[in-house]
Amino acid sequence: MPQPSVDQLLQNLHNNDEKLRERATQALWNTWFEQKGVVGLQRLQRAQLLLQxxxxxxxIVLLDQLIAEMPDFAEAWNRRAVLYFTQQRYAAAIDDCQVVVHAIPIHFGAWSGMARCYAALNDYQQAIVAVRRALDLQPYALENQRLLLECTAQLT
Structure with a gap:
């Protein structure tokens, strides 16, 4: 059975069928994680294990090395942004998320992460812009729907 195209997966994110949306979400994450083959995937997994x-x-050192060796590996930048977020290094996380969405404009995870960082910095206008972009891609994402409501409430 042929694999669905990225365009089909993006369409599936808008489908009423929750299981279809979940499969599409996972398939897109797999695409991003596997962008650099087994070597890149294994190093991302190792970084995740270190974090856990x-x-x-x-x-962070491992991800810094991976980014230096494979600067076009968007998911390495995204994983480092996640680590920076956990350390409350929001500006650095935003910078990394911006690299990700420049390389992969459909990366709903990076848009969502960027929105969370802007919200943590009380920059609700920018958070709303980023979370709306994430919701354009993944409209059923409840966490992003909540974040949009929370940020909008902060502006009123």
Missing amino acids: TGQIERA
């Missing part, structure tokens, strides 16, 4: 075991600085 509390070795955040080692995870």
Whole structure:
């Protein structure tokens, strides 16, 4: 059975069928994680394991190395943005998310992450712009719907 195209996966994110949306979401994440083949995927997984075991600085060093070696590996930038977010380094996380969405404008995870960072910095206008972009891509994402409501409420 042929794999759905990225365009089809994006369409599926708008479908009423929750299971179809979940499969499309996972397929897009897999595409981004597997962009650089097995080597890139394994290094991302290793960074995730380091994060899960509390070795955040080692995870960042690994991602820094991966980005230096493969600067066009968008998911490496996105993973580092996630780590920066956990450290409340919001400006650095936003910078990395911007690299991701420049390379992959449909990366709903980076748009959502950027929105969360802007919200944490109380820049609700920018948070709304970013979360709306994420919702354009993934309209059923409840966390993003909530974030949009929360940021909008802060402006009123």
